[in-house]
Amino acid sequence: xxxxxxxxxxxxxxxxxxxxxxxxxxxxxxxxxxxxxxxxxxxxxxxxxxxxxxxxxxxxxxxxxxxxxxxxxxxxxxxxxxxxxxxxxxxxxxxxxxxxxxxxxxxxxxxxxxxxxxxxxxxxxxxxxxxxxxxxxxxxxxxxxxxxxxxxxxxxxxxxxxxxxxxxxxxxxxxxxxxxxxxxxxxxxxxxxxxxxxxxxxxxxxxxxxxxxxxxxxxxxxxxxxxxxxxxxxxxxxxxxxxxxxxxxxxxxxxxxxxxx
Amino acid sequence: xxxxxxxxxxxxxxxxxxxxxxxxxxxxxxxxxxxxxxxxxxxxxxxxxxxxxxxxxxxxxxxxxxxxxxxxxxxxxxxxxxxxxxxxxxxxxxxxxxxxxxxxxxxxxxxxxxxxxxxxxxxxxxxxxxxxxxxxxxxxxxxxxxxxxxxxxxxxxxxxxxxxxxxxxxxxxxxxxxxxxxxxxxxxxxxxxxxxxxxxxxxxxxxxxxxxxxxxxxxxxxxxxxxxxxxxxxxxxxxxxxxxxxxxxxxxxxxxxxxxxxxxxxxxxxxxxxxxxxxxxxxxxxx
Numbered sequence: 443x444x445x446x447x448x449x450x451x452x453x454x455x456x457x458x459x460x461x462x463x464x465x466x467x468x469x470x471x472x473x474x475x476x477x478x479x480x481x482x483x484x485x486x487x488x489x490x491x492x493x494x495x496x497x498x499x500x501x502x503x504x505x506x507x508x509x510x511x512x513x514x515x516x517x518x519x520x521x522x523x524x525x526x527x528x529x530x531x532x533x534x535x536x537x538x539x540x541x542x543x544x545x546x547x548x549x550x551x552x553x554x555x556x557x558x559x560x561x562x563x564x565x566x567x568x569x570x571x572x573x574x575x576x577x578x579x580x581x582x583x584x585x586x587x588x589x590x591x592x593x594x595x596x597x598x599x600x601x602x603x604x605x606x607x608x609x610x611x612x613x614x615x616x617x618x619x620x621x622x623x624x625x626x627x628x629x630x631x632x633x634x635x636x637x638x639x640x641x642x643x644x645x646x647x648x649x650x651x652x653x654x655x656x657x658x659x660x661x662x663x664x665x666x667x668x669x670x671x672x673x674x675x676x677x678x679x680x681x682x683x684x685x686x687x688x689x690x691x692x693x694x695x696x697x698x699x700x701x702x703x
Numbered sequence: 704x705x706x707x708x709x710x711x712x713x714x715x716x717x718x719x720x721x722x723x724x725x726x727x728x729x730x731x732x733x734x735x736x737x738x739x740x741x742x743x744x745x746x747x748x749x750x751x752x753x754x755x756x757x758x759x760x761x762x763x764x765x766x767x768x769x770x771x772x773x774x775x776x777x778x779x780x781x782x783x784x785x786x787x788x789x790x791x792x793x794x795x796x797x798x799x800x801x802x803x804x805x806x807x808x809x810x811x812x813x814x815x816x817x818x819x820x821x822x823x824x825x826x827x828x829x830x831x832x833x834x835x836x837x838x839x840x841x842x843x844x845x846x847x848x849x850x851x852x853x854x855x856x857x858x859x860x861x862x863x864x865x866x867x868x869x870x871x872x873x874x875x876x877x878x879x880x881x882x883x884x885x886x887x888x889x890x891x892x893x894x895x896x897x898x899x900x901x902x903x904x905x906x907x908x909x910x911x912x913x914x915x916x917x918x919x920x921x922x923x924x925x926x927x928x929x930x931x932x933x934x935x936x937x938x939x940x941x942x943x944x945x946x947x948x949x950x951x952x953x954x955x956x957x958x959x960x961x962x963x964x965x966x967x968x969x970x971x972x973x974x975x976x977x978x979x980x981x982x983x984x985x986x987x988x989x990x
Binding site for chain 1 (some may be wrong): 746751752754755757759762763764765766767768817821822823824826827828829831832833835836838839916917918919920921922923924925928934935938
């Protein structure tokens with residue numbers, strides 16, 4: 443009996459020492475959890491799939507993000523990420539006030555098509571005052587006006603094997619890492635009534651800093667899921683052949699694809 | 704022979720109380736899972752906080768006006784850069800800890816210092832991956848614990864304070880203040896009240912405010928925003944609840960050390976707990 447107690451005592455003190463060294467050693471020792479392509483990270487990332495499927499199960503496909511009143515717009519929309527794209531193509535468009543801009547709808551669609559800014563503006567518009575939530579943690583309320591993506595998808599027709607909508611953009615976030623911004627979402631979010639291709643912000647034309655001429659509003663997701671400076675919308679059955687294959691610029695750099703939390 | 708044995712026991716009795724089986728396997732497993740979860744949730748949460756180390760009241764963050772209640776930032780002064788923390792309008796110089804930290808030659812503008820975040824370097828994407836994994840694990844473990852505790856009687860027998868408990872509250876407080884502990888068959892009233900506060904107030908609060916920050920959840924359950932008064936208020940409450948949980952863990956560990964770490968840890972590892980002398984014995988106890 444005394445032997446058992448002794449071994450227990452030794453076990454307890456070893457356990458306590460182990461636990462406290464984990465804390466005292468600081469967190470450099472735990473940096474391996476972040477290693478891209480690591481086994482630990484791959485296990486942890488499974489939780490993101492769980493979140494995506496759980497939210498799709500719990501939240502109705504058509505459930506609207508909260509909309510606010512005019513009086514709740516108390517400031518301009520804070521620009522973040524790229525705010526002034528420098529590609530020659532974009533600068534040329536900007537110079538002419540985006541008169542030559544065309545939005546191309548390509549990939550797995552029945553009738554590939556492109557839209558001028560005027561054509562988009564002449565479609566029935568949806569205006570919504572919503573809260574923009576940045577992955578960093580801040581929020582900002584603004585009024586967005588644009589054409590519903592669902593209407594455009596109806597016009598072009600979506601092939602039955604299409605699963606994702608991929609947005610290709612003019613901006614390069616980081617000049618030292620010259621990858622064009624892109625994003626993707628599933629067809630549930632793409633067909634959501636609040637998912638619009640916005641050309642207006644707070645009653646004015648969408649400013650360059652906020653994504654002119656067209657940015658996506660995906661109101662049930664974080665800001666990085668709502669790309670600015672969009673030039674092409676591509677329907678695809680997988681996003682593995684775009685960028686680094688994770689479905690978006692930030693996803694390729696370690697962020698979760700769903701982005702609804 | 705038998706007489707001497709009885710004598711031995713009667714001498715023993717006042718010195719040692721009975722060894723009682725106090726913690727079920729479910730309680731012990733869930734307890735240590737939470738310890739691990741809270742460790743990772745705290746440090747990955749501080750990583751996430753560092754991406755925008757300001758807390759606000761309301762639906763949005765004031766950039767054109769001021770609705771901040773807490774902020775950590777670095778400012779340039781005549782004496783070089785300083786870390787500043789502002790709480791409800793009161794400004795503190797927190798250089799080296801909050802706002803600006805690191806080694807003298809390599810100061811870093813960041814809310815919480817590297818030693819308190821996972822990863823130690825700035826990596827919001829990874830912080831979120833870790834945070835959501837352990838958030839799911841915490842919630843799953845809580846559900847398992849809740850179901851087990853209803854069925855094995857832990858909730859009713861050990862956690863729900865009785866009328867006698869509440870009557871004993873002043874005595875219990877004065878005993879704790881003097882670091883005198885009575886090791887009974889079940890928890891004392893301060894333990895019951897603090898554990899109930901953690902399980903039935905702090906955990907639900909931190910989970911619900913976490914969900915209220917999800918734009919996806921807000922579409923399905925807009926009342927999440929309404930009960931907390933907006934997404935940014937929910938974020939602030941999430942942070943305050945974190946602070947209260949950290950305070951609870953600090954006091955909890957202190958109490959384990961003060962009440963006898965060997966006996967307390969043994970009960971949470973093996974289930975067996977040495978009660979105070981004079982504790983009435985019951986079936987299943989060991990000497």
